[in-house]
Amino acid sequence: MFTYQNWDYFCSEVKKNNLKTFTARDVINNKSNNFIIIKHDVETNVAKALELAKIENKYGINTTYYVQSYLLTKENLPKLSEIQKLGHELTYHYDVLDSNNGDWEEADREFNETLNLFKENDFIVETVCPHGNPIMERKGWSSNKDFFRNPKINDKYSFITDIVVDVKDFGEEVRYISDAGYGYKLIADISNNDRDTTKKDEEIKDLKAIIHLLKEKDRIILSTHPHRWGNSEIKAKFKKLFFFSLRAIVRFLTKNRFLNKIIGKFYYLAKKYDQSRNKRYPK
Template sequence: MKTVDFTLEMYSQICQALKPYHVLAVVDFLSMKIEKPFTIIRHDVDRCISNALAMAKLESKYGIISTYYFRYPYTYNKEVMSEINSLGHEIGYHYEVLDKTKGRYQKAIELFKEELEIFRKDFQVVTICMHGNPLTKWDGRTLWDKYDMQKLGIIGETYVSFRDKNVKYLTDTGRTWNNAFQFKDTLGKKQINVKNSKELVNLLKAKKYHNLYILTHPERWAFNSLNYIRGYSRDFVFKTGKRVIGMIK
């Protein structure tokens, strides 16, 4: 029987295909000397924290450690985050302060410090990730053109710190593994595309690349039928909106 894409059953197949690789959290890649083949796994928790917990538990069964980035206050849930962290996963800050302050950099860095401190009351946060909202005109990464993240105890950012890294980037943005619906969450020429998750599994098994960097959004990976319908419907609406924005641009 065919496995439905963007379900935890399919993600389980991805986890199995990762067995020959050194699977890394973002902090590990940025702070250690890594042997190939490796795969960095990062999850942007934009919504649906229950999906993030289910995915974290599944990864743990396969001995996989990855990074989960949470938005404040939208997906910040100390209890769920603590449970994910207890499985060995890294907890990171999914910041969007330029959007919140409408592009005012001084206010943005002040807000960044405030929210980072909230995270650090309970978690050791040393890596961060921009939340790329396609409906706003600001690019959160430009905050680091003006300020030094290392002075805040941050060792890396998931886009800025990877500009000079030799990695091949894949993301499930838009419920697809190609770049058709990516506006901000890109790494340029480092991007590679596959048609679907099954093709990704085959790519992993073939060991074509030894330096992969994979992004998922847990809301997209369903753990039951109702969860799948909700996720599919939400993605359909978002993809339609992105098509409109793309035509306007």
């Protein structure tokens, strides 16, 4: 279950078993052959991300936090800086193709603008991670992953490694575990699962099973979403139930082509609204 108590247990087991964790940036720069990367996709609620960062720091664990651009606000910046001061990598969780409705020029402009904001606030961007959105209706692009698949973009930002698109840069046979869908899964092909849905992911029972896998395998990336975590197990169960109920409703609605288009447009417009309402601040 997604409680801080369970994450504390997980981190204590990582330490007890002498499982060395690295930030994504450290693995890229040091070309480590064997590693465990723990990454967090921060899409809402920076305070929850900070709670996880404090637990990890208690056990001497360094992880990577990928933060969406609209969260770089005056209110959040002190918390984000604290995460970095605890020894973690603080970098960019981009969704520029979706947020600009597939407009490549605007996507590139937003990406570059956000890079400057990270730099102005002393956050080093050497690795990035794309945001996924299963309900977005797309024409002309598969997902945000297409941004770094583009040779021109990849060349322009050659100093940046996309932890998903360029996963092979971390070595062959990297295992990618995600908590997407309020459960743990070994993702079959993280780089291409937006284009090829035929490969099946493998369910992982719980954090104990993940610890067992970490002890057996040489190269693993574990991805979580901090907004799912909290103090209460009851609230965690309720949030999981709400998530599955909402997902079922959305899946039903998106069977209708017209409603699917409306829902996709709503995501894109809501993202633009959030970015304008939550003004981002340079240092």
